[in-house]
Amino acid sequence: MTHAKEKKHGSDEPREEKAVIIRTRNLRKTYRMGEEEVHALTGVNVEIYRGEFLCVMGPSGSGKSTFFNMIGGLDAPTSGRVFIDEVDVAQLSASELAFLRCQKIGYIFQSYNLVQYMTALENVTVPMAFAGVNDDDAHDRGMELLDLVALKDRWFHKPIEMSGGQQQRTAIARSMANAPTLLLCDEPTGNLDFKTGDEIHHILQRLNKERGVTIICATHDHRLISMADRIVWVRDGGIERIANRKDITVETGSVD
Amino acid sequence: MSAFEIKSQVKLPLGKCMEVVLSGIQFRLFRASITMAIIALAVAFLMTIMGDSMIVREVAQSVESLIQPRQNNNFWVRRLSRPIDSADLTQVLFRARPDDARWNEYKQWGQASDEDLAALQALAADEARYLRFFAELKESQLRALTGRVRGRDIFRLLADEDALNAFMETLPNIDTAIPSTRQEFEDFLRRWEATRPVRARIVAGHEQALDGVRRLLDGQTTQEFLATLDEDKARDLQRLGYRMNPDDVRTLRVWAQRQIKTRHMEQSLQDPAVRQRFANQFGVQDLNRVTPDLFFGRMATRNGPDWLISALSETGRPTTLSADEIRETAEAWLNDRRLARLESSVQAMDITGGFMGFSNRVLWLIGVSLIVCVVGIANAMLMSVTERFKEIATMKCLGATDGFIMTNFIMESGIQGLSGGLIGGLLGLVLGIARASLGYGWMAFANLPILDLLLVFVFSVAAGIALSVLAAIYPALAAARLAPLEAMRVE
Ligand SMILES: Nc1ncnc2c1ncn2[C@@H]1O[C@H](COP(=O)(O)OP(=O)(O)O)[C@@H](O)[C@H]1O
Ligand SMILES: [Mg+2]
Numbered sequence: 109m110t111h112a113k114e115k116k117h118g119s120d121e122p123r124e125e126k127a128v129i130i131r132t133r134n135l136r137k138t139y140r141m142g143e144e145e146v147h148a149l150t151g152v153n154v155e156i157y158r159g160e161f162l163c164v165m166g167p168s169g170s171g172k173s174t175f176f177n178m179i180g181g182l183d184a185p186t187s188g189r190v191f192i193d194e195v196d197v198a199q200l201s202a203s204e205l206a207f208l209r210c211q212k213i214g215y216i217f218q219s220y221n222l223v224q225y226m227t228a229l230e231n232v233t234v235p236m237a238f239a240g241v242n243d244d245d246a247h248d249r250g251m252e253l254l255d256l257v258a259l260k261d262r263w264f265h266k267p268i269e270m271s272g273g274q275q276q277r278t279a280i281a282r283s284m285a286n287a288p289t290l291l292l293c294d295e296p297t298g299n300l301d302f303k304t305g306d307e308i309h310h311i312l313q314r315l316n317k318e319r320g321v322t323i324i325c326a327t328h329d330h331r332l333i334s335m336a337d338r339i340v341w342v343r344d345g346g347i348e349r350i351a352n353r354k355d356i357t358v359e360t361g362s363v364d
Numbered sequence: 365m366s367a368f369e370i371k372s373q374v375k376l377p378l379g380k381c382m383e384v385v386l387s388g389i390q391f392r393l394f395r396a397s398i399t400m401a402i403i404a405l406a407v408a409f410l411m412t413i414m415g416d417s418m419i420v421r422e423v424a425q426s427v428e429s430l431i432q433p434r435q436n437n438n439f440w441v442r443r444l445s446r447p448i449d450s451a452d453l454t455q456v457l458f459r460a461r462p463d464d465a466r467w468n469e470y471k472q473w474g475q476a477s478d479e480d481l482a483a484l485q486a487l488a489a490d491e492a493r494y495l496r497f498f499a500e501l502k503e504s505q506l507r508a509l510t511g512r513v514r515g516r517d518i519f520r521l522l523a524d525e526d527a528l529n530a531f532m533e534t535l536p537n538i539d540t541a542i543p544s545t546r547q548e549f550e551d552f553l554r555r556w557e558a559t560r561p562v563r564a565r566i567v568a569g570h571e572q573a574l575d576g577v578r579r580l581l582d583g584q585t586t587q588e589f590l591a592t593l594d595e596d597k598a599r600d601l602q603r604l605g606y607r608m609n610p611d612d613v614r615t616l617r618v619w620a621q622r623q624i625k626t627r628h629m630e631q632s633l634q635d636p637a638v639r640q641r642f643a644n645q646f647g648v649q650d651l652n653r654v655t656p657d658l659f660f661g662r663m664a665t666r667n668g669p670d671w672l673i674s675a676l677s678e679t680g681r682p683t684t685l686s687a688d689e690i691r692e693t694a695e696a697w698l699n700d701r702r703l704a705r706l707e708s709s710v711q712a713m714d715i716t717g718g719f720m721g722f723s724n725r726v727l728w729l730i731g732v733s734l735i736v737c738v739v740g741i742a743n744a745m746l747m748s749v750t751e752r753f754k755e756i757a758t759m760k761c762l763g764a765t766d767g768f769i770m771t772n773f774i775m776e777s778g779i780q781g782l783s784g785g786l787i788g789g790l791l792g793l794v795l796g797i798a799r800a801s802l803g804y805g806w807m808a809f810a811n812l813p814i815l816d817l818l819l820v821f822v823f824s825v826a827a828g829i830a831l832s833v834l835a836a837i838y839p840a841l842a843a844a845r846l847a848p849l850e851a852m853r854v855e
Contacts, residue, residue, distance in 0.1 A: 177849040182761065195370060202766060206373035209848065210763020221758040225391030238763035240374035282762070 126157040128194075129290060129322050130179050135188035137174050137345075148174040150345040151188065156324060158289070161316045163333055164326040166342035172326040173294055175342065179324070180215060180292045181208050192290075210238045214283030214321075216293040220275040222267040228254060228278045229263040235285035253281035257311055273304035280311055284321075291315065293325040297332075309335060373765050381768065385775045392748075396780060399744040403784025404791065406737030407828040410730060411792020412799060414820045417726045419800035422811040427706045434700065436612065437590070437619045443606070444577050445586045448570045450516045453563060457481065458488045465607035472605045473569025480562045487559060490544075490552050494519070497543050505538045523557040573604040580604075587627075590620035625685060625693040632672070633659050637679045645671055657701070663694035706807060734831065742835035745777055749839040756843050757850035766844040773843055777836030778829055785828025789821045 135152040138145050148171045156162055156179075164172050177183040179190050181197050190197045192208070200208065209215075222231045229250045236246040254260045257277035267275050276296060283291055293312065297305035313335045315321045325332060333339055339356065341348040389396045442452075453470075460466040462478060470481055498506065498518060506514070509531055513521045522528045528550065535541055542549050580600055581589050589597070593616055598608045608616075632638055639654055646662055648654055662668040669690035676683045685693070749756070756769055796817075801808040 173849075180761075183847050183849040200370065201372070203372040204370050206760070206763050206765045207371050209761055210373060212370070215761045217758075221754060221761075223755055223758065225387050230387075234759070235762040237380050238373070238376060238765075238768070240376075285762075 126160075128155045129158040129192065130154075130156040130324075131191045131194075132179065133189045133191075135175075135178055135190065136186050137171075137178060137183075138186045147345050149178065149185070152345075152347055154340065154347060154350070156322065159316075159320050159322055160337040161313070161335060162322075162324045163336035163339045164324065164342060165328070165333070165339060166326075166348075168328075170342045171345040172342055174345075176292050176294050176324070176326060180213055181205050182215075206238075210235050211286045212288050212290060214285075214288040214291045216276070216279050216283050216291065216296045218295040218298040220267070220272070220279045220299075222275055222278055222282070224267055227264050227266055228259060228270070228274075228281075231267070231278055232282045232285055235282065239286050241286075249285070250281075253284055254278070256284070257281045271304075272300050273307060276300060276304075276308055277311065280308070280315075284315065287319075289322060291321050291323045291325075293323065293327075295326050295328065297327065297329055305329060306331070373763060375765070376768050376771075378771070381771050381775055385772055385779065388772075389776060389779065395744075395748060395751075399741065399748070400780050400784035400787070402740040402744055403737065403781055403828050403832055404788035406733055406740060406831070407785045407788030407824050408792035408795065409733040409788075410737070410827060411789050411821065411824040412795040413726055413729050413733065414824065415793055415796025415817055416799045417723070418813050418816045418820060419797065419808050419811065420804065422813040422816070423706070423800070423804045423807045426807065426811045427703060430703050431707055433615050433619045437616060437623065440590065440612075440616055441586045443570075444574075444581075444589070447574060448567050450563065453484075453566065454488050454491055457485045458492075460485070465609060469605055469607050470566050473573060474562050474566035475569065476562050476565065480559070483555065484559050484562060487552070487555055490548075491516075491519075491556070493543055494549070494552065501540065505540060508538050509534055519553055519556045520560070522553050528553070569605065573606065576604040577601070587620050587623055590616050591624050593617040593620070622693060622696055625689060626697055628683070628685065629660070629663065629672075629690065629693060629697075630656065632676055632681070632683065635679060635681070638675055641675045641679070645675075656697075660694040660697045660701075663690055664698055668694070706804065734827070737828070737831045738835050741777070741781075741832050742838070745773070745832075745836045745839040746842075748776075749773070749843045752843070753846060753850050756846050757848050760846070760848035769844040769846075770840045773836050773840035774833055777832040777840075781829035781832030782825070784832070785825035788828060789824045792824060793817065793821060 132152050132154050135149050136147070137149040138147050140146075152175065164175065166172050174183075178185050179192070181190075181192070181200070184198065192212070197205075197208075222228075223234065226234070229247070232250040232253055233241075233246040236249065241249070251260060251263060254263050257280055259274060259277055259281065262270065262274065265274075267278070270278065276299075280296075291312070296312070297308050300308065309329075309332055312323055312325065316323045316335075325336070333353065333356070336353055338350060338352055340350050448456075456466050457470070460470070460481075462482070467481060470476060471478070474480070495515070498510075498515070501509070510518050510521060522531055532546060544552075580597070593613055595613065598613050601608060633642070633654070633656070639651060642648070642659065642662075643651055643654055646658075648658070663672060669687035672690055673683060673685075673687060683690075756764075759769065797808065797812070
């Protein structure tokens with residue numbers, strides 16, 4: 109509880125004293141496909157602040173997902189560094205990486221990625237089991253989280269019995285299982301219709317505002333820009349532009 | 365102050381792993397049952413082969429022990445009625461062990477020492493080798509080499525140096541060579557010659573004993589004598605140098621009695637009048653078709669014996685055998701007949717030696733089935749991993765360690781191996797018994813080596829589990845090493 113309050117407090121802090129939660133230095137990723145080399149990231153330097161809601165925009169194939177994999181500790185960069193809270197991810201052992209993914213970062217995917225043979229509740233409690241939480245506590249916390257995403261009375265449904273929006277809400281509940289500091293969302297509404305996408309956006313916004321969770325969200329969806337604190341534009345594996353929302357509201361308004 | 369304190373990930377308890385695995389198997393029941401079916405088939409094959417060969421081996425042993433009384437009877441009849449010849453001598457010595465019954469008999473008859481007999485015994489293998497060599501020669505070659513002398517007498521002939529020289533010179537001319545060096549052959553001949561007196565003494569000693577036997581028989585046939593064998597008579601024989609095991613007294617007597625009854629019944633059928641009656645009674649048109657098989661077959665039925673008794677008294681030669689005796693004798697005769705048939709088929713098989721008593725042929729089959737098993741299971745597991753790339757990657761994003769993923773797959777394959785193995789083992793057991801019973805009928809069921817079969821069953825199931833786990837290790841490693849970023853990919 110105090111933990112959450114502390115973070116909430118953190119997000120309210122003036123921007124001048126922003127604490128950096130993720131910092132990358134000259135991040136490069138090159139995929140080799142036979143003869144051909146694909147430069148997915150071409151030297152990214154970025155700082156992401158604790159408690160902010162960051163939107164990553166960019167056309168398909170621009171390197172958003174690759175960027176996520178790097179900063180989420182899901183893949184190793186070809187060169188360059190990622191610091192999460194000043195910890196060099198490259199220095200972590202496999203077990204520490206698992207701990208990081210389990211307890212410190214929540215992931216939300218475009219295709220939900222729920223475990224098909226588990227109920228909503230079981231899906232939500234998987235990361236808790238990995239964290240060593242006992243079954244009873246996991247059950248209670250799981251139900252709380254399902255309540256948060258308004259799926260409490262559907263806890264026994266399997267993914268196949270749920271709509272896309274419900275699955276994504278379950279996935280959000282799951283990402284929050286161990287109360288992570290950071291949520292990485294890779295096009296969370298990419299597979300959803302307009303209205304359902306809105307629901308997801310609002311949940312993310314609530315998590316950011318009420319719980320102080322740092323949210324990094326890749327999206328095509330311009331509606332999300334209005335919720336973000338900052339927006340990063342990515343193109344061809346590099347950062348094209350970074351802007352505060354305040355500075356661009358006029359701009360998007362004119363575009364629409 | 366840092367909100368990040370990075371520790372090592374905790375290990376998931378095995379019970380939780382098992383829960384995940386079981387619900388996974390339940391979800392993918394169809395695929396899981398195909399994998400299990402593959403394992404079951406392989407294990408069933410393994411079990412069938414091993415079970416069948418174990419039963420057959422048991423049958424063979426049982427046949428051997430069942431024909432043992434007959435062989436023992438033959439052996440004693442021979443020894444009590446004719447002199448020992450060189451072949452008997454070698455054969456008996458080949459199997460005798462110092463201080464057993466046969467050994468002591470020879471010691472007494474030949475007034476020989478243990479060393480004498482040991483020397484004789486040591487010659488047996490070489491003797492067989494050289495005899496086989498001579499036996500395989502063509503008649504013309506043999507004539508050129510030894511003139512008219514044949515068999516063991518050749519050894520005596522060649523003991524003479526000149527004869528040996530001539531022999532050795534002739535060998536190349538007829539395009540052949542002895543199965544050893546000349547040195548060894550000469551050595552053998554010398555030892556053969558040196559042991560000749562002992563051999564002769566044994567034969568002579570036994571012939572003396574035979575005189576005593578003739579007095580004991582007092583006009584009876586040997587079989588009749590054995591049919592009345594008792595402790596006293598065994599002691600009389602012992603005085604003549606024969607050593608008889610206490611068990612033999614009874615079995616020899618029983619067998620001899622049966623032989624006499626059998627002979628009696630066979631002889632009754634030789635009477636044309638009885639034969640004709642038999643043909644009439646049992647509707648056989650052709651008198652030649654009245655075979656012993658048919659005759660004893662009828663005598664083993666309920667009414668057969670009564671018919672024989674009345675037929676024999678009608679033809680003026682009433683029998684002393686009761687109906688029950690006739691039936692029993694007929695049954696024993698038929699049984700013996702069946703055994704003789706089994707004996708030849710059992711001997712045709714290679715049932716001795718090899719790893720764990722399995723012949724090379726069977727071992728080969730087992731090996732092949734194991735390979736089929738591994739390939740099948742490895743393929744199934746590999747498919748299962750590739751199908752679940754996304755699930756595994758997601759699990760890793762949620763904090764699964766490589767160890768958990770490995771444990772997961774190993775457990776899954778272990779469970780599949782166990783259930784497939786149990787099903788396959790049972791199936792194989794049934795098939796193995798069925799296969800053995802096709803060849804050996806009731807003998808297979810009468811000789812089920814329950815304990816051995818159980819052991820083989822456990823082995824097969826264990827092999828199923830071990831192979832499944834083994835085959836899963838590579839796919840499991842591949843799965844564990846899978847980068848979690850796979851989960852990000854949108855299909
Ligand atoms: N595993 C991979 N192997 C090869 N090329 C890849 C791989 N992942 C991404 N790429 C390439 O890297 C570039 C960036 O991809 P990605 O990060 O997925 O972009 P986005 O998420 O913005 O659509 C693309 O050209 C893509 O084809
Ligand atoms: Mg992407």
